[in-house]
Amino acid sequence: MESKKPDTEKQSKYNDLEKMSTADLLSNINKEDQTIAENVQKQLPAIEALVNVIVENMQKGGRLFYIGAGTSGRLGVLDASECPPTFGVTADLVIGLIAGGDTALRNAVENAEDDTNQAWKDLEKHKISSNDTLVGIAASGTTPYVIGGINEARKHGISTGCVACSSGSPLGEASEFPVEVVTGPEFVTGSTRMKAGTAQKMVLNMISTSVMIKLGRVKGNRMVDMQLSNKKLVGRGTQMIMEELQVAQSEARDLLLKHGSVRNVLVNYKKELK
Missing domain, CATH: 1.10.8 (Helicase, Ruva Protein; domain 3)
Structure with a gap:
């Protein structure tokens, strides 16, 4: 039986892109981008549930881990790396891991995302424990590196969530607290750095910012713990x-x-x- 194609891999609604004027290209990309916030809004209850479990675990001394490959992995590393300067937390409170290691932040690492065992090996280096929370990030919701890490984390009693952009995905089914923002076909078919990447960035912003506010890292509306780095x-x-x-x-x-x-x-x- 043929498996269901992820929403993110479906054919673009547009064709003959190379024949479009610059104005039409920009207009159509923008038209697609305008659907993202509305689709994120539909997942607010799911995001809320994930935020609450992260806060609960962090109040017990736990950490937040992101795992992903390619664009998804880079977005997780980005969100994690911005928490210390923005909220004054230590660099080991929110940790982003990408398939292929730091080299993959700038260069594609061949087959890195296809290893179902590597994510857990990467997490073990950080002594991940049952007080921590693991969030897998994958636009298609099918990345073996991410699903393998989530499955192994659940075996060890670790809270798991995900940020995916396809409904009923294997990653969503594997996670306890799935967030699936269905962004639909990309303007360029399969180019998930576009709408899916934007949706993931929005959700990650919401997660980390809400968590830090709930942990007391903002006063009023001010970043009172930001690092004075410039x-x-x-x-x-x-x-x-x-x-x-x-x-x-x-x-x-x-x-x-x-x-x-x-x-x-x-x-x-x-x-x-x-």
């Missing part, structure tokens, strides 16, 4: 302190550089006045 961020932090404490720019900047984060300034400022 002049722009020092300036942003200075502005936050000026607005919150009603102090002059020079004093706000001095306080920020002294305490190292907006949160530390807000915690210690009133103490220093006494």
Whole structure:
């Protein structure tokens, strides 16, 4: 019996792309992109369930792992790598792993995604445990590297979720908390770095941001724990302190550089006045 073709692999609704004008190409790509947020919205309850289990596990000392191959793997690594500078967490709290290792971030690694055992080997290097959460990312929902990792994690009592872009996918069926944003055929048939990649990026943003807010890493609407790694961020932090404490720019900047984060300034400022 022939297996079902993933939604992401179906034929594009457009043909003769090479004959289109630049304006038509851009217009049609944009038309397809406009469907993504609506499709993500349909999965909000599923995303909520996944976020809640991640928060629950992190409150027990657990971590969040992303695994993926190709574009999906790169998006997971990207989301993980942005958590420390944005929210001031350690680099080992959210970990992104890509089939083929870091080399695959820039160059395709042949057959890396086809090994069903490699993801678990990669995860074992980080001593993954039952307090952690594993999220598999795969546009088609069929990537062996990702499905193998999810299956093995479940055997070890680890909470699992996924971000896929095809309905009823093997990855979705393997995961406890599946998120399947059905983005449909790509403008260029099978090019899942386009709509599927955009949908995955949106969902990953929602997951990590919501988790960090629930863990207290945002105050009001401000990134009070962001790392002061460049002049722009020092300036942003200075502005936050000026607005919150009603102090002059020079004093706000001095306080920020002294305490190292907006949160530390807000915690210690009133103490220093006494």
